[in-house]
Amino acid sequence: MSIPVKIENLEKSYEKVKALKNINLEIRPNELFGFIGPDGSGKTTLFRILTTLILPDKGTIRLGNYDVVKDFKKIRKITGYMPGRFSLYMDLTVEENLMFYARIFKVDIKENYELIEDVYSHIAPFRNRRAGDLSGGMKQKLALSCALIHKPDLLVLDEPTTGVDAVSRKEFWELLKKMQQRGITILVSTPYMDEAALCDRVALMQTGRLMSVEKPQNIVNSFSGNILTVKVTRMHPLLDELTGFDGTDRVYRFGDTIHLTTRRNPEEMKERIYHHLTEKGYQNIVVTQAEPVIEDCFLALMEPPEK
Amino acid sequence: MRTILYILQKEFIQIFRDKTILPVIFIMPIFQLLVLAYTATFEIKNIRFIVVDHDHSSESGKLSDKFSGSAFFTRIGQTDSYNQAIQAIKKNEADQILVIEPDFEKNLMKENHAQVQVVTNAINGSAASLMNAYAISIINNFNKEILIKKFPLHFKEMPIKLNSSFWYNPELNYITYMVPGILVLLVTIIGMFLSAMNVVKEKELGTIEQLNVTPIRKFEFIAGKLIPFWVIAMIDLLFGLLIARLWFGIIVVGNPFLLLFVAGVYLVLVLGLGLFVSTLTNTMQQSMFISWFFMVVFILMSGLFTPIESMPVWAQKLNMINPLAYFIKINRMIMLKGSGFIDIQRDFLILSLYAAGMVIFSTLRYRKTA
Missing domain, CATH: 3.40.50.300 (P-loop containing nucleotide triphosphate hydrolases)
Structure with a gap:
């Protein structure tokens, strides 16, 4: 029925x-x-x-x-x-x-x-x-x-x-x-x-x-670009720190990490972020590439995208 | 039709589970009757009065003793100073002053005429006129005694002798007068407030949302909501009549079934009003506020406390839409006078049409807003 x-x-x-x-x-x-x-x-x-x-x-x-x-x-x-x-x-x-x-x-x-x-x-x-x-x-x-x-x-x-x-x-x-x-x-x-x-x-x-x-x-499949996950000891100021970072399309909280989307070479971006954060004195920096999940896709679809 | 039964069942479960409202439903009739019937009275006892006696004679003493001897007056002081007595009124320690002129006795005996002054605190107008009337009647009696004493052989009664008798309430007992009115108040509060609140409660709690997607029909919902309070108000009325009988000894002179029949129709009107209020409002607070607005106007204009006949003509006209005024009038007629259906038929007809109109109007309105 x-x-x-x-x-x-x-x-x-x-x-x-x-x-x-x-x-x-x-x-x-x-x-x-x-x-x-x-x-x-x-x-x-x-x-x-x-x-x-x-x-x-x-x-x-x-x-x-x-x-x-x-x-x-x-x-x-x-x-x-x-x-x-x-x-x-x-x-x-x-x-x-x-x-x-x-x-x-x-x-x-x-x-x-x-x-x-x-x-x-x-x-x-x-x-x-x-x-x-x-x-x-x-x-x-x-x-x-x-x-x-x-x-x-x-x-x-x-x-x-x-x-x-x-x-x-x-x-x-x-x-x-x-x-x-x-x-x-x-x-x-x-x-x-x-x-x-x-x-x-x-x-x-x-x-x-x-x-x-x-x-x-x-x-998920239609998602274009790469996602990087960033984790450090002191998460609190991290979102502000990375917002507008050169080469990123979008920066947002994702669970207890920060997600970045980029259309540039992910390996190169990983390097640059790592160095930038080290300079700023962050510790235990972990930057990895991640598979997009549905949440990433929706945030990408939503207007207006963060520049 | 069985749907109504299911809604009724649900409503009664909810009412009987309400630990706040349920006791009030049953304490209210007892409290209202036992307390209001005694307190809502116009009789004034223990009027505090001060004698300003400038004469200090035996006649002036007799006059002030007349006052003290009356059940209505309590002498709280005697002074030679008028100003001092006025101060007592200002401080709200006294209600009335009796001023006796110097040479009161002498003038009375020699000139055949003397003067006294009565000063009354008129902050409450109706109380003041009553106090004044009491004082005048004591002084009149005193006058008469003097006349008899002075002219024992020539004393004549006034040509017209007044004999009063009060029908339907021979002792002018305020309780007898108030109780039927209070019973009306009782069923009105239950009918109007509880029904208005109950419908709005579903809106406020959001339960109406779940109910509105069911095949329930509007009239089933409304009937299920209003019937419980009709039943409760009727039970309260019976309970109230029982208290009136057992405690106050007020026996319904007319046909008690006629009284219940009229009450049943009246309640439909009140429930319709409650439903109307609920169509105007979305929260219980709003509904409470609006119900009170109607209620206070209806009660004060209804003739429960002050006679309708003493109101201005426009107010008397306005009372044509006051449901309480109709039912209080009918209720007093049946309970005290023993009126039959013929005597009340005009008011009853208006009440019935009013009830039908109100329920239909509110039901149609409810459909629109839901």
């Missing part, structure tokens, strides 16, 4: 801000599709139109044969939505929340339990605990259970792993993969670049525009 999503010429403005600018996108049935982009890039607005919460100014979104505006009642039955902010009842228990949503969707928990079992089994031991007392990761699992209880064909997740610890994030993505295997089309937005690599295709959004839509591996 996989369903495709077709977005055409979609536009939406809030008073003076254009939140979405002419979005065109096709998502294949059963795809795990990621949206990535900074805050305010329009991801949430797009999801809210998709889930019938707000109306577009222009353009259409079709889920299979259903239009999100005209057939909103039908859309609500076949879509599961997990808003960015935890939106279940804090003063109801885990089980009461799940029961409530099952009843509202007029489905039987026992019948559909098989679908949510992978997710719900993690939180089942806490079924009598109030949702407000759950940890961040467990809250997300409960929200996912509630979004899945009516066996949706399309699952829309708005930054589901924001504020969740690394272990829970990993678990959560494993669950998403399982849901995909059950034939659900999944749209997910995330600010974490590493999660984008787990999607079938990713769309990069910025200030309401769709910058690129690619497979994560293609994005």
